[in-house]
Amino acid sequence: MNDLLPGELGGEMAPVETWQHVERTTRELFSRFGYGEIRTPTLEDTALFVRSVGEETDIVGKEMYTFDDKAGRSLSLRPEGTAPAARAYIEHAVSNQEPLTRWYYIGPMFRYERMKTGRYRQFFQIGAEAYGSKEPAQDVEVMDMVVQLLEALGLQDISLNINSLGDEACRPAYQQKLVEHLTAHRAELCEDCQRRLERNPLRVLDCKNEKCQAIARAAPDILQFLCEPCKAHFDEVKRKLDALGVRYVINPQMVRGLDYYTRTTFEFIAAHPALGTASTVGGGGRYDKLVKSLGGPDVPAVGFGLGLDRLTLLLKEGGQQYGAPPDVFIAVADEGSADEAFALASRLRREGLKVEFDTRGGSLRSQMKRADKTRARFTLVLGQAERESGKAQLKPMAGGEPIPVALGEVAQAVRAAAAPR
Template sequence: MAKLRSVKGMNDVLPEDAVRWHRLEDTFRELVARYGFGEVRTPLVESTDLFVRSIGEATDIVEKEMYTWMDKSDKSLTLRPEGTASAARAWIQHSVGGQHPVSKWFYVGPMYRRERPAKGRYRQFFQAGCEIYGDPGPFVDAELIDLVVRYLSALGIQDIEVLVNSLGAGETRERYREALLEYLRPHASELSEDSQRRLERNPLRVLDSKAPQDQAIAENAPQILDYLDEESAQHFEDLKTALDAMGTPYVVEPRLVRGLDYYTRTLFEVRGRGGDLGANAALCGGGRYDNMIKELGGPDTPAIGFAIGLDRLLLVMADSEPKPSLDGFLVVRGKELRGQALAVAQKLRDAGCRVDADLRGGSMKSQFRRADKSSAPFALVLGDAEAEAGTLQVKELATGDQQELPIEQVADAIMRR
């Protein structure tokens, strides 16, 4: 029989590693709370239609990466490939806009895309993201970009690059698309195979192709920033000014596009430069999507958001001081005392101590060895004499210092540090 194992591209997190995940999530929650974000929790499953309409029919995500199936009631369902669409659906469904002119939401959770797994890319992966509804920017755009930088910095991730661009609004994209096509068509035969295929369908993608022959051509292509409508151009200028004022470093990258159709105006991406990331260096992607809410049937409301790939952060995050997960480890002499040991542990736990013991027993030596490996700073010895006296021997493992204390005083003694 074949060995049972987790599904390809979907990984377990064991307790030792969960500590690092907690740090990622706790740091994020604490930070966004300081900006006034509240959490939204949406289902992992949505109508397929939601993603098709928001992300875009012609995108790679929708075309070939979604986990989609027919439910028994003949409705097509999909495991969410990203968080923005679900949050927007919830925001519309609950008419939040009618209550709050501006809402700031965050989410943390698993997303699903059926791609070929690689380093930093899994079929179940975790994103933390923020969405702001009802503020047309550009200052809130700058604030959001800075939030991401501060989050990464809090995790010890400094070696990053912040790329910003603007896709304009309204007819900008169409006008630019025409101009770009006009430029690219004469070069069509020189382009890479992939780019030739992309040419008519989504010419913007040709610009960030990695094929050298494409890059050479993209070099001299018209730039979208030259085609921005007046309002979008001003929006972009104000964004840069705000970033400068905060001292947030960034690079204008006119060729930055992104795989999702819903973006308008501000677009940004944060890339890590650590060598541990392989080819998947994008740590965070985000942008403004001023038309999406309306297109999904909601009120005409501007919005902006980003998503951070937590799996990738884990690869480049600095290690932090390991903290002991226990305060004390009970060492019990003799089988007869194990029942009493449970009563002692119960008392200490009620007092807030984290206490473990090896209830299988074993020699003092082996119990001490386990105490040593448990990460608990103190071994708590219960023997006949201590049971008689209502005390414990409290031994500090790092120094070897040992003293006998009444059980009532033990909690205070071992939790002080």
């Protein structure tokens, strides 16, 4: 678990300004798609995740932070965002109020998992859920939303992998063939996968053990077992992705790590050395039976989650800095000018400027060093001469001629200097 600090203080983590940039971009973009923000509690009833994510998943079996509260109730820190959103959708009877619901969320999740680059035990996730549409167009819309977010952030070399897991009509036939294949290689499977083989064989395809991955690659192709409705759905997903010009790779081995998926699943995978082996930046899929399985109405749904830690790490590697520098740094030339300089800083902040002011005072030289460090666009030195004349100079820190300015018109002068010519 990590602290997020401003500027260059964050160490291996991207500075908080980078996180804020991603969050702002997400909120602005997702609102264009008609998605509203939802905020759910960090704690939920443990049973919610057991019923939705799946008892045999690594998340529930190994990674959740679970404890009993003072009333003896089993609670868990949320390991993912879809189940809490579905619970809120049911609890507030949202389906009775609108036929199509689109939500997004940004917040911390918790899993006790092995540490990797960009993977932490408290991690932050951007996610979105769309309830009420069973159409392939809804699958494609959420994928397009991620594609546009990555483009808006300037992130490249991230590929979209897609697959279909079928549904309750066609998956059993595939699962039978998969069990036959895995059983023939049972002795070569890791201990966890030998257990998964008995209780949830699809999870073997999600194992990160190299031997298990080799066996999984030789397994039957799930796409060959799709029933006609599932095949038609997947074909339409591909057709609409093509129509939008979204590039994708068909990956029959991709099943995702959660039990609630049906039909479409997808992942966004980055080809960047900064992430090491943890190259998946996000993914999702369709989960048409989840809401009903949790006691709600029979409402189809599709969604995704993106790792905010990994996105910000990729942006940090790109070397770009975020967060606007101060508009002006006010320096004090003499002790008698400190109060007026302090008051000027306060007034300019009220007028909408971002103002830096060193409350410690100190020599003018030390204040100017501080101004350099803040990357302020202008400095304004206030001393006795400026107080008596009511005029000062805005010095451009990037070079150029000082700008004479009346002390009562500093904000207007700063904005005028920033306006395009």
